[in-house]
Amino acid sequence: MDLKTILLTESDRIATLTFNRPEKRNAISYELIEEMFFALTAAERSDVEVLIITGAGMAFCSGMDLDNLRTITSRSPAQTLADSETMAKLFRAIYEFPRPTIAAVNGAAMGGGCGIATLCDFTIASEEAKFGYTEVKIGFVPAIVSTFLIRQVGEKRARDLLLTGRIFSAEEAKQFGIVNDVVSGEQLMEWARELAGTLTQSSAASLLATKRLLSAFAKDALDRHIALAVEENARIRSTDDFREGITAFLEKRKPHWSGK
Secondary structure, three states, X not given: OOOXXXXXXXXXXXXXXXXXXXXHOOOEOXXXXXXXXXXXXXXXXXXOOEEEEEEOOOEEEOOEOHHHHHHHOOOOHHHHHHHHHHHXXXXXXXXXXXXXXXXXXXXXXXXXXXXXXXXXXXXXXXXXXXXEOOHHHHOOOOHHHHHHHHHHHOHHHHHHHHHHOOOEEHHHHHHHOOOOEEEOOOOHHHHHHHHHHHHHOOOHHHHHHHHHHHHHHHHHHHHHHHHHHXXXXXXXXXXXXXXXXXXXXXXXXXXXXXXX
C-alpha cells in the first residue's frame, strides 16, 4: 500500500509509525484508519520487536478529521455501526499488538488521538503535550476508549475525565497513570528509542508471551464491554444533540443542546 497519511520506518528492530498529516494536526480520517490497519499488520509480520507511535509536526493526533465530521451526520445507521466497529477493532489492534508499544506524544492528543495514546504499553509525553477525552463537548460518547481507560486509572478518575471532557497536561496525565514519563520535546524521541532499545535487550519470545498473557487476562471483559461501547457509540449518532454538537463545532459556535 502507498501510505499517504502515516509513515512506517524500521531501524534496529524498532518500528516507528508516524501520523503524517501535520497540516491537519494528524487528525483521524477514514484513510488514516485504513493505513493504520495496514501498518500494524506489516509491523506484526516483520521481525521488529518494538513499535513506537508518534506524530509529525506540533500535534500527536487531534481527533477526528473535520472533513469526516462534515459527512458523519448523514451516514446511515448501518454505516454508523460499521464505523463504530471499525474504530473498536483499531483500538483493540493497538492494545493487543503482540509486541511492546510506545506512544511518544509530541503535542495535542485529543478524542481518538488521546485514546490511541492511552492504549499503548508505554506512554511518553513531551512537556507541551495536552490530553483530553473531549467527545462529550460535541455531543458524542467516549464509549470505546472508556473500556480501556477505566482499567488504567480506576472508575472515579475515569468518570472525571470522560464526563467533563476537560483538557489536562502531561504532568496530570502522569499523576493519573496514563503517562509513564514526561520529558522535553527535544528529548522525546531519544527517550522513546532508548526505552525501545532496553526492551529489545530482553527475550523477544518472553515479551511476546507476556503480552499474549496480558491480552488473555483482559479478553473476556473487553469482549463484553466493547460490544456495549460499539452499540452506544452508534446510538448516540442518531440523536439531535449529536447533530447539533457536530454542527456547532464546525461552525465554531456554542452548541444549543436539546437533550434529545
